[in-house]
Amino acid sequence: MKxxxxxQVIADCPQSFRSVPExxxxxxxxxxxxxEKVGQDIYFYIKVVK
Structure with missing residues (x-):
């Protein structure tokens, strides 16, 4: 990625709420x-800065 x-990362594991941002x-x-939690899914938006 540039x-x-x-x-956008979509996960359904409760542990990802902590591990993905870390x-x-x-x-x-x-x-x-x-x-953001929507039903069973957790949405993350991660930006490339380097």
Whole structure:
């Protein structure tokens, strides 16, 4: 992915609510919004900044 692009991640594991944001930041990406839960799914929007 290129700098400025946004990746949408959809997960259904409750653990991902914590692990996805931690891993994104750990690898130099930016979480643009708080995780959003819709039914069983959790939506994350991650921006490439490096």
């Amino acid at each position: 700098i400025g692009e946004v990746l 891993e994104a930041v750990k690898h130099g990406y930016q979480l643009i919004t708080e995780p």
